[in-house]
Amino acid sequence: MLMRSSGTRVFGGPAGRARLGATVAFAALAIAVAVSNPDKPPERRLAGGTGFEPLPGGELMSDSEAADVLPFDLHLPDTAKDNDETIDELWVRADDSPAAYVIYDSGLIASIEPAKAFPITLEEWYKRQVDDGVPSSLEELNGVQAYVVEATDGATGSVKMFVKGTVITVIGNGIYNDDELRATAASLLP
Numbered sequence: 001m002l003m004r005s006s007g008t009r010v011f012g013g014p015a016g017r018a019r020l021g022a023t024v025a026f027a028a029l030a031i032a033v034a035v036s037n038p039d040k041p042p043e044r045r046l047a048g049g050t051g052f053e054p055l056p057g058g059e060l061m062s063d064s065e066a067a068d069v070l071p072f073d074l075h076l077p078d079t080a081k082d083n084d085e086t087i088d089e090l091w092v093r094a095d096d097s098p099a100a101y102v103i104y105d106s107g108l109i110a111s112i113e114p115a116k117a118f119p120i121t122l123e124e125w126y127k128r129q130v131d132d133g134v135p136s137s138l139e140e141l142n143g144v145q146a147y148v149v150e151a152t153d154g155a156t157g158s159v160k161m162f163v164k165g166t167v168i169t170v171i172g173n174g175i176y177n178d179d180e181l182r183a184t185a186a187s188l189l190p
Contacts, residue, residue, distance in 0.1 A: 054109075055101040058093040069094040072114055072166050074102075075188045082108045082184055108184065109171040118167040122147045122160065141186040150178055159185035 063084065066074060070092060077083065082104045091101040099113040118125075126138045126147050136149045144161050151157030157172035159181060168188065172181040 053091070054103070055091040055093050055099060057095060058091040058099070058101065061090055061092045063087065063090060066090055066092045066100060070098055070100060072098070072112070073164060074100055074112055075163050075166070075168060075190065076102060076110055077104075077108065077170065077184045078187045079184050081106045107173045107175045109173060110188070111169040111171070112166050115162050115165050115167050122162065125160070141182060142189045144189055146185065148178075148182065151176065151181065157181045161185065161189075163189060
């Protein structure tokens with residue numbers, strides 16, 4: 001089940017490309033209608049734009065398609081900059097190692113997979129990262145333990161949390177300061 005689902009926006013795979021062709025035709029019709037009726041804006045639909053496959057074995061899907069095939073809920077950010085309406089691409093792998101990889105217009109990335117795919121605790125992960133010299137901390141966001149990597153010259157900034165049987169990683173890609181990244185990660189908590 002997708003949290004805060006807002007309908008079909010992203011297309012991928014062979015069936016998706018067929019839908020994309022139909023969507024392009026629909027968009028042309030919507031633009032023609034919008035020109036004749038400027039009070040009604042055309043519906044926004046995205047076909048994805050990064051040009052690479054960030055989730056091996058995954059395919060582009062809409063949020064409603066993802067909700068139908070994933071065995072876990074998608075807890076996604078809900079801020080003015082990053083929300084259901086600003087998803088650029090939603091990659092889903094629905095095999096025996098399911099996962100979702102969400103890319104937002106802002107450049108933020110959210111990765112979601114079952115917690116069993118992450119076999120150690122956040123405390124163990126934190127200790128290993130500190131031993132490797134990663135500037136990080138173990139914090140609490142809205143009552144949930146979070147492993148936070150500060151945005152520095154060598155790190156893009158990220159937050160990793162266990163949420164309702166999933167492990168969620170929010171990656172700032174160097175475009176968020178540390179407070180913005182924490183607030184964005186906290187916005188996805190139930």
